[in-house]
Amino acid sequence: xxxxxxxxxxxxxxxxxxxxxxxxxxxxxxxxxxxxxxxxxxxxxxxxxxxxxxxxxxxxxxxxxxxxxxxxxxxxxxxxxxxxxxxxxxxxx
Amino acid sequence: xxxxxxxxxxxxxxxxxxxxxxxxxxxxxxxxxxxxxxxxxxxxxxxxxxxxxxxxxxxxxxxxxxxxxxxxxxxxxxxxxxxxxxxxxxxxxxxxxxxxxxxxxxxxxxxxxxxxxxxxxxx
Amino acid sequence: xxxxxxxxxxxxxxxxxxxxxxxxxxxxxxxxxxxxxxxxxxxxxxxxxxxxxxxxxxxxxxxxxxxxxxxxxxxxxxxxxxxxxxxxxxxxxxxxxxxxxxxxxxxxxxxxxxxxxxxxxxxxxxxxxxxxxxxxxxxxxxxxxx
Numbered sequence: 540x541x542x543x544x545x546x547x548x549x550x551x552x553x554x555x556x557x558x559x560x561x562x563x564x565x566x567x568x569x570x571x572x573x574x575x576x577x578x579x580x581x582x583x584x585x586x587x588x589x590x591x592x593x594x595x596x597x598x599x600x601x602x603x604x605x606x607x608x609x610x611x612x613x614x615x616x617x618x619x620x621x622x623x624x625x626x627x628x629x630x631x632x
Numbered sequence: 633x634x635x636x637x638x639x640x641x642x643x644x645x646x647x648x649x650x651x652x653x654x655x656x657x658x659x660x661x662x663x664x665x666x667x668x669x670x671x672x673x674x675x676x677x678x679x680x681x682x683x684x685x686x687x688x689x690x691x692x693x694x695x696x697x698x699x700x701x702x703x704x705x706x707x708x709x710x711x712x713x714x715x716x717x718x719x720x721x722x723x724x725x726x727x728x729x730x731x732x733x734x735x736x737x738x739x740x741x742x743x744x745x746x747x748x749x750x751x752x753x754x755x
Numbered sequence: 756x757x758x759x760x761x762x763x764x765x766x767x768x769x770x771x772x773x774x775x776x777x778x779x780x781x782x783x784x785x786x787x788x789x790x791x792x793x794x795x796x797x798x799x800x801x802x803x804x805x806x807x808x809x810x811x812x813x814x815x816x817x818x819x820x821x822x823x824x825x826x827x828x829x830x831x832x833x834x835x836x837x838x839x840x841x842x843x844x845x846x847x848x849x850x851x852x853x854x855x856x857x858x859x860x861x862x863x864x865x866x867x868x869x870x871x872x873x874x875x876x877x878x879x880x881x882x883x884x885x886x887x888x889x890x891x892x893x894x895x896x897x898x899x900x901x
Contacts, residue, residue, distance in 0.1 A: 540659075543651060544651040547647045547651070548643075548644055548647055551643040551647060554640065554643055556635075556638075557638075557684070557686060558639075558687050559639070559688070560689055560706045562687075564710065565687060565706075567705070576712055577710040577711065577712045578705045580711050581702060581708045581710075581711065582705065584696075585696050585702060586865070588865055588872060589866055590788045590789075590869055590872060591695050591789055592694065592789060592790065593695070593696070593708070594694050594711050594714050594715050594718065594793070595872060596872070597712060598715050598719075598793065599872035599876060600868055600871075600872055603852040603875065605719065606719065606837075606875075607837055607838070607852070609722065610879060613726040613882070613883065613886050614831075614834055614882060614886060616727065616729050616730050616886070617729075617885075617886035617890055619730050619733060620890050620894065621827070621893050623733050623734065623897075624733060624893045624894070625893070695789070695791065718793075721795075722883070725887075726886075729890040732894060733894065736894060736897045
């Protein structure tokens with residue numbers, strides 16, 4: 540486990556500096572020439588949905604299908620608790 | 633060297649947290665402790681993504697302020713990792729709920745949560 | 756909860772605190788456009804205000820608030836609000852969950868998106884609240900019948 544931690548820390552030394560604004564993740568274009576989505580969200584979130592909170596816009600508008608799937612996931616988790624525990628109750632009676 | 637340290641210490645802390653969680657999952661015998669290790673591992677991944685999203689300088693939180701114009705991207709943090717981690721936290725809560733449900737079902741049936749005793753009772 | 760003890764002080768504190776947490780939860784949901792917040796966080800706060808009464812007062816008292824069978828329909832209502840918003844937008848001629856096609860008269864496309872985000876946040880909040888309460892109820896009940 541210590542060896543694993545050492546390998547991970549050694550690999551982390553290749554990561555870009557934390558908070559560097561010139562990071563590839565915060566850049567305008569990626570290395571293949573496509574637009575990086577983070578900057579697009581910052582620039583167009585207020586214009587598209589008139590909502591100052593960008594996280595809400597990304598969650599509810601741009602990535603809304605992802606949020607819908609995720610809501611179905613937690614609904615399934617609730618149903619799993621219901622099915623498993625109710626069934627064990629009936630068996631014990 | 634100081635610059636390198638200031639740029640990377642957040643990554644090191646999240647890696648240490650990840651190793652603690654992985655140790656809990658792999659080597660602890662009690663299933664409750666394994667689940668706690670799972671939770672610690674999830675939290676380490678969330679902290680890693682949030683620390684990646686930060687920008688030094690004039691960057692503020694991702695709520696639009698009139699003092700900071702939108703067309704200069706360096707004024708705001710990157711909103712995409714925050715959103716991804718918002719969904720990841722909720723999915724983590726759901727998976728923890730399912731895990732504890734299964735633990736309660738196991739305990740109702742076998743009256744133990746220890747791994748060795750469970751394997752003995754299976755055979 | 757098998758071994759439930761009666762403690763009036765804890766119950767009094769929980770009853771004092773619970774409505775304010777619920778009001779703050781609705782505030783977080785509806786103010787999520789202008790400050791950090793949104794459906795998930797507000798739903799977690801609403802669930803906290805319900806679970807506080809359930810932990811402090813036991814299941815007898817909690818049946819006065821939201822009964823146990825009511826949590827599953829609430830979760831279904833939350834998911835259906837989200838899905839119906841997307842479906843209405845798709846019927847009106849857009850893509851799935853394309854809020855600009857919602858049939859609300861007298862609004863521009865960007866204000867329609869604003870309203871659509873608000874509707875689905877309410878749906879998310881209801882679903883998260885109901886599901887967290889449902890998980891707690893089933894766990895407490897499954898422990899009893901061991």
